[in-house]
Amino acid sequence: MRKLYIKLVGLFVISVLFSCTGDVEEQVYDKYQADEFYSSTEGADVALAAVYANVAGNWGGVGYAGADNGWYDLNSMSADEQVIPHRTDGAWQLDFARLYKHEWLPTDLIVNNTWNWLYEAIFSANLAVEQLETAGAAPSKIAEAKVLRSFFYYLLMDDYGNVPFYTTNDVTVEELPQTSRQEVYDFIVAELQENVPNLSETKGGEYYGRFNKWAGYGLLAKVYLNAEVYTGTPQWQKCVEAIEELETGGFSLHPGLANEASPNGYQYYELFGDQLPGDETILAMFATANVVSRNIFTIRSLSGPHAMELFGVSGWNGSIVPQEYYNNYEDGDIRKEQFLLGEQPGGVSYSPQVNSLDNPGADPFAGVRNIKFYPATPLDGGGASNDFPIYRYADFMLMKAECYIRLGNSGAAKPLVDAIRERAGLSALDSDPTLEDIYDERGFELNWEGHRRQDMIRFGTFLEANEFRGASENHRKLFPIPTSALDANPNLQQNLGY
Incomplete structure (x- = not known):
């Protein structure tokens, strides 16, 4: 991702240079030069960098x-793993x-x-796909752009259900048709089946933070x-x-051994620091605070004085882990x-009860606090430089x-669950796992990583x-289509219940 970021800066420079042509009419050779550029390895990566x-x-x-007020908060705080309470001292908006x-x-901001x-x-x-296809770029680069598009459509239909759908940018907002969740699902599956086999098999290096074949699967x-x-x-x-296709990429669980150099005491927490380890990390979001992205x-x-004592910057005194969620963890679990x-x-003391x-x-110091992403430098009061694990192997072991179990083979599930428990310092299960065991273990292992909803x-x-x-009504399993989107496009129908 570092190389892609540099190329993205280059794309900005190129855009500025092109904008300086002023009133000069578009010539055929302009298109030829663009096609020639995007057909090259460097040009294709510039197009992809704009998507990444x-x-x-x-x-x-x-x-x-x-950061805040976006996809992560929408999907994490509507679940049971974290929340930001409004505080009795007036801090924090009510949205969370x-x-x-x-x-x-x-009408909500985060929605x-x-x-x-x-x-x-x-x-x-869409723009990258068009640029790369028109230029005749390498099949792996075109496939990467299409898999990225499928990733975004997957997140969209997961949250909102029936959504506007388009694959070319030659249509206005008010003309976009609303497509059923089934149809969007079918599109995503077909795109991935066709394109994932064409992705690069490179792991790490310039493909750190990019969709290679294993992240595609x-x-x-x-x-x-x-x-x-x-x-x-x-x-x-x-x-x-x-998942079996993914496993051919050669992934394993990162060690969970004690490590005095780790602020949280174990090698396990290297999975949430800077430059995530390649043995378990399949797809990461790269972050360097105040350069590209951040991790807040x-x-x-943490509260202001507590974070100041630890990191030299003030904390926001926001996110907490609900007591019921925290109480489910066993003593001795390194997590x-x-x-x-x-x-x-x-001089701060946190109480579990909210x-x-x-x-x-909530009282200003009420609520369990979380340092899973112990801040990596550079950092300041606006965030740290921890990369974020979008996909890691432990998740897929639990998925498998x-x-x-759902296929009736719980015996095959046991070694997968036991391996994750044993890394966490716990004993193996006494019997074959149940679906409840899987659900609990996913909660213990993957909290605050965006999977819980x-x-x-x-x-x-x-x-x-x-x-x-x-208890919530059934329509809450989808978020509403924003009012602003309904106002802009008469073809849209609101999700039931809103």
């Missing part, structure tokens, strides 16, 4: 993860608490930000894993087959080391185990009551 720039998280709800309480509306980000990303991917497995939610028809065996998650969780309670440096999320709100919907727990709300 949409993945990086930044302010204004842009990106996959790393309303997500946790399933009270979001079509709108996520929609806008995904469509901007799709527009960028990971995306296909994710789509198949949730096929029953999207279409009504499960695809457990196809999910297993996609620990700084957003429990990411949570902070009680007396802390800086009595209110919104009215009157889940599919085995999807898991809760698939396992049927998303609508259940919690300590802050009653």
